[in-house]
Amino acid sequence: MGYIEIRGLAKRYDETPVFESIDLDVERDEMCVLVGPSGCGKTTLLRAIAGLVDPDDGRIAIDGRDITRLPPKARGIGMVMQQYALFPNMTVEQNLAFGLEQQKLPAPEIRRRVAAMIELVGLQARARARPNALSGGQKQRVALARALVLEPKLLLLDEPMSALDAQIRKRLRDELKRLQREIGFTAIMVTHDQEEALVVGDRIAVMQSGRLSQIGSPHNVYGAPASQEVASFIGDFNILAPAAVERLFRHRPGRSWAIHPGAFEIAAHRHLNGGAVLSSDCFEADATVAGMQMLGPVIRYHLQAESIALKMDVLNRPSHGPIAPGSPLRIRLSAADVREI
């Protein structure tokens, strides 16, 4: 039983399920990331936890207390929304103080907590600025500070970095982890960005078509996807049906293979023609480079082998030029890198 406990949560709109049978536990001070493609129901699930959407079935509890039917303001939950929803007429300080004023705290206590939080997110110089004078990154930090200053039992983050450019996203997700380490909070974050989920999450819950497909550590979900859908979504795996595996490697497995694009190696010598099982733990096949994409630290090659499309990631080393499209290759795969699903 977790600090946050969700059991059998379901929501339908006009008989169409948005999400169903959601069971999720989040431990205290843990950052759980809900990751899934757009439209899979993850934002609605987050809004149901916040109390902004009424679930049709199920139960939500925080620290043993059932909050399923409580109004949002009575749940003790903070939320950072996708577009931040900062109060436009208030300064940064006033945005942070507004929630504390609703708790009828003494003015000196409000000032102290607001100042401490503004310092924590590094916005001292912008404390008297209104939201329209802030950059996207600053707005995101204000929204985070506004939620955290209330010391919520649970923090919900709804794609908090989706409106930011790539460079600021990277910086802010590091900052989010730093804040979590410094002050310790329990959070559920929604994102459709696999990389962001892996970097930020202590635990990852993959959501697809309104259901949680897999819950586990980033290492576990990335390295051992539980289904073909998770493998395709979270790691961009190559999914090969048994017949395709047989055509490529002359080996007929019982189930489909999920192969990470980084698992392929380029064999040093083309000493065999056609696919082959070299040993019980190594497979090789001939392929042709159909195209390439520069992804920064790695180069992704799109290969054709026995009319089967494969993705292969190779470390982008400055001393090695890219392999030209049309070039023949021999690829090698270790059996240890194959996941049968």
Added chain:
Amino acid sequence: MTKHGKDAQRVVVGLFVALQVLPVLSVALNAFATDWAGSILPEGLTWHWAGQIFADPRFTLALRNSLVISFGAMLVSAAVTIPAVLAGHCYLPSLDRCLGALVILPYAVPGIALALGLMRIYSGQYGVQLNGTPWVLILGYVPLGASFYYLPIKNNLRAVPVRELIEAGHLVGAGDLAIMRRVILPAVIRGVVVGLVMNFALAISEFVYANLLVGGLYPTLQIFMNVLRQGSGRLTSVVVTVYFVVVWILSTAVVAVMARRED
């Protein structure tokens, strides 16, 4: 932008300003003119007409009555309309469409018909006897003033992510009233100010309702001006200039308060 293009823009803006300002300016000049006939500008200026009007106790009474009616109508209209517009937009979108149609209704019905309807409602037949009192005029101006609040406030509301702000307010522990007062209302304050000023300007210059509903029982500036219509046009011009000055002072005060708030 070419010089020719800039000149054309200046002409267009200049024409607009002239059309707006010239009538007011000419009325003000007429109020202080010694004689103005057969020339572009008055032959001389004098305080005579203004002095005559300000010394008339009927004018002082009419000005006081007009201010009571105008501020009263402005406050009652604002108190009734603004919460209705906010509630419709934020919580009752299906009723909001009806509000949009309702606010233009008073302008689709002839003024005389509405005035007769108001006289009937407030004649005591339905338990409320207000005819002949300033209240009938104040309440009569509420439907007329509603569109002045509805349209600019709705425009402001459309530019604000209202649902997200209300949800964000709930999540930091605020109730609906606090969110409306502290977040939503300040976000539409420009629309409110436009409504207040236009409502005041309507109430201080309206004649048909004032004449039919209260007439001589509670004489306003418009009623007083009607009495003056047989006399000198200079005196009428002084009264119109007073309107203008009162509305201008109110608008300037509101703009100054707004500017200080935004600082």
